[in-house]
Amino acid sequence: MAYPTPLLQNDTLSHGTVECSDMVTTRRFLTEFLGLDIHRPVKEAQYMYKGGPWTVVCVRVDGGEAKDQTQDNLFKLSVNSAAEVDAAHEAALRHAEEYGIRKVEPPRDADGLRSFRLQDLNFTWWEISNVALSHYDALFDRGDVAH
Known part of the structure; x- marks a missing residue:
């Protein structure tokens, strides 16, 4: 599908943000449980990433x-x-108190994929799925649905 020429000529979607109430506990959850890479270049924020040029920045909420x-x-x-989705689900249930996990939804199956969702200590939702990167390649290759 051909896209129109954008008004903004940018190179990269660099990052998005989420709020964090407790940077130390959040970092522990992100690294030890989710296996993300973390870099904290400033006191009020830490960057999480897992390969690629895009990151999510955890920004500290002061006083709240x-x-x-x-x-x-x-x-x-x-x-x-x-099977890895199921193992992650069991780990989330087993370690919920340790990592401040607020909610763990049951696993579900849809379109040949298995997944579950959990809500972390900062009220952020995470979905763990066995979706392959090729799924997204195919999704973008198909283009938009008719409006």
Whole structure:
């Protein structure tokens, strides 16, 4: 599909942001449980990434708690198999108190994919799925649906 020439000529989508109430506990959850890479270049923010040029910045909420998010506002992490999704689900249930995990939804199957969602200590939702990168390549190759 051909896209129109954009008004803004940019090179990269560099990052998005989420709120964090407790930087130390959040970092521990992100690295030890989710396996993300973290860099904290300034006191009020830490960057999370897992390969590629795009990052998410955890910005500290001073004097308050992060805002509660709906499940429509989530980040998806991919693992290699349905069995790995199930193992991650068991780990989330087993370590919920240790990492401040607020909610763990049951696994579900749809279109040959297995996934579950959890809400972390900052009210951010995460979906763990066995979706492959090729899924997104095919999605973009198909183009937009008819309006």
